[in-house]
Amino acid sequence: MTQHGTLGVAVIGTGKMGADHVRRITDVISGARVAAVVDIDAERVKAIADGIKGCAAYTDPAEALADPGVDAVLIASPGPAHEAALLEAFRHDLPVLCEKPLTPDAVSALRVLEAEQKLGHRRVQVGFMRRFDAEYIELKRVLSSGELGRTLMLHNRHRNAYCPPGFTDAMLINDSVVHEMDVTRWLLEQEITAVTVHHPNPSSNAPEGLHDPQFVVFETDGGSLVDVEIFVSCGYGYQVQAEAVCEKGTARIGDQHGLLVNTAGRWGGGIAPDFVARFEEAYDREVQQWVDATRRGEISGPSAWDGYAAAAVCEAGVRAQAEGGRVEVEMIERPAFYR
């Protein structure tokens, strides 16, 4: 570790999430600094590095990870670039915070699991930030306490005001519903065993060719049923809600009733514009805890196994979308290394 024990982080990918993580490490959290930024867009990466003292700019992740000032890696490039960056980080035995998805499919996620196991110690935390959100943490506490009895169903709504150009049906599953896959596994402590996907006639506001919204159903090995409304062109804001239906009651998060205003015969509150605003504190907590654990020589949070499990469920979801009907999730048995 460089500069009085401060963790030197290389941020790979400096788009929407990467640039926000650079800002977070530089201005918000403690114990780390951005030692290097990497992007295939040379102009973008230079502009970002120029604004940070002692930060080097690279267009090649391999060169950046060989920089002696780099102690840890935050991967925020697009999903298909994650595997190469992860394997390069393993070559230097560097700890990694990898934005979701770990990789875009189960076969490549499995290669990452195998490579991490060969290292002999865990190196990866996956960026499933909802596990660091105050409301989700509270929901997890209530469900784990047993005060509401067994969880029978979990209803989820996941709405984005708009989606980036080129968003596809498969991305609805791989980029968006992947978060509900992770929170289902984490909240219920059960594995997802089968996926079914339905959709109504698309909204007239959906981009051409996108079946939006969709309605996804998970079955779990504990006998719970989970549904997810995914709607990425709802137009009015960003909403993530979850309601657990349990034997002795229900528990619900995501109504965002921070401030209620009464005026001119109406009442109401605000809705976050996007995930960066809605989950700002969760991202801060996620990155701070990763830095703290790394500086203690530990690794915590969602593991590469969680990334693999989500990728396996995504695969079933994408097949269910394309083929119709119910598709069973195919997963390897959890290795002892990840227990």
Ligand SMILES: NC(=O)C1=CN([C@@H]2O[C@H](COP(=O)(O)OP(=O)(O)OC[C@H]3O[C@@H](n4cnc5c(N)ncnc54)[C@H](O)[C@@H]3O)[C@@H](O)[C@H]2O)C=CC1
């Ligand atoms: N946790 C969350 O809520 C969210 C996570 N994400 C995840 O963050 C990652 C990045 O997403 P965005 O920032 O939205 O994408 P983006 O498209 O805004 O940025 C990606 C950046 O990576 C660069 N890049 C592409 N290939 C590269 C490579 N091989 N090496 C280095 N840089 C490369 C691009 O030039 C671009 O600057 C994705 O894995 C995405 O799934 C995205 C949005 C929210």
Ligand SMILES: O=C1[C@@H](O)[C@H](O)[C@@H](O)[C@H](O)[C@H]1O
């Ligand atoms: O991860 C994310 C995006 O990639 C995805 O496109 C959005 O739908 C999610 O809400 C966001 O959290």
